[in-house]
């Protein structure tokens with residue numbers, strides 16, 4: 001073999017690694033991190049992704065998983081056993097609430113959902129068995145922003161851990177560990193990989209003890225990511241900062257445009273001054289507000305259909321955070337399972353459309369929106 005010096009990490013598409021002899025095997029166990037044995041325990045591609053995300057989030061280390069859901073599972077199981085209790089923000093990704101309320105309760109982990117208004121004072125919710133609070137930096141789809149430093153103050157006072165799902169904000173806007181959170185999770189599927197071609201997750205820890213537990217859960221439950229997905233996500237991650245700047249500036253322009261449009265009744269975007277947490281979002285997000293926004297046209301299914309059908313090239317896709325703009329419909333997807341009363345209460349009505357703003361030229365996006373709104 002000639003000497004090969006690749007500029008980028010090759011894809012180690014192998015399930016297992018070989019040893020020359022027993023000495024090498026002993027070295028593997030004696031000097032962890034120096035060699036590889038089995039891809040479920042570790043692989044250069046997933047390790048590269050973990051290291052790069054960990055650098056961005058400033059943790060002691062990170063564990064990469066097969067999806068955002070398995071990252072949440074690993075973070076919860078790392079510190080909880082049957083008989084324990086967890087708190088979860090009421091406004092949370094639907095998959096997270098389903099995992100906690102419908103699956104983990106079956107194995108004896110109890111959950112209580114905390115209304116947004118009560119997130120900073122948990123006295124009425126914490127029990128002796130409570131281990132953690134799970135919350136998101138920004139909620140979906142109405143972009144409520146939580147003050148992570150205040151949440152951390154309260155969870156410390158209650159001696160429970162704070163786990164933050166930082167998927168919407170990304171570490172380019174907000175680094176929850178620096179603000180006092182104990183663990184951060186991401187759906188790497190979204191901004192971190194960024195190109196709508198990977199399903200992956202990650203847990204970043206502040207303490208070595210948590211990291212070892214998360215690592216163990218990942219390995220023993222088999223929640224690992226494949227090498228190719230790790231490679232793709234690492235590749236996407238290299239442009240995260242550039243992408244987030246463009247996502248954010250595009251979204252701000254679009255939010256401002258929609259806000260003064262006669263056919264738009266309401267816009268939810270933390271970058272708008274009338275957003276209830278605008279000042280917090282500005283400070284906690286380094287002046288960037290991310291690429292997600294929602295708006296409401298009239299509460300009429302036909303109007304929504306006409307809007308979608310008239311968008312020349314923006315697809316309706318129930319996910320988010322890709323380089324290409326897409327729209328989603330919370331009432332029919334993420335919030336479908338809520339009762340009509342709950343939907344009304346949170347403000348997710350027939351006319352609410354969510355925009356995942358991409359990195360195209362903003363003028364193109366605005367022109368496209370104009371065409372679609374004219375059809376409403």
Ligand SMILES: *Cc1c(COP(=O)(O)O)cnc(C)c1O
Nearest residue numbers: 067068069093165167187189200
């Ligand atoms: C998509 C998403 C998840 C779940 O991630 P998957 O990669 O789909 O498993 C969790 N939290 C948030 C905020 C998400 O947007």
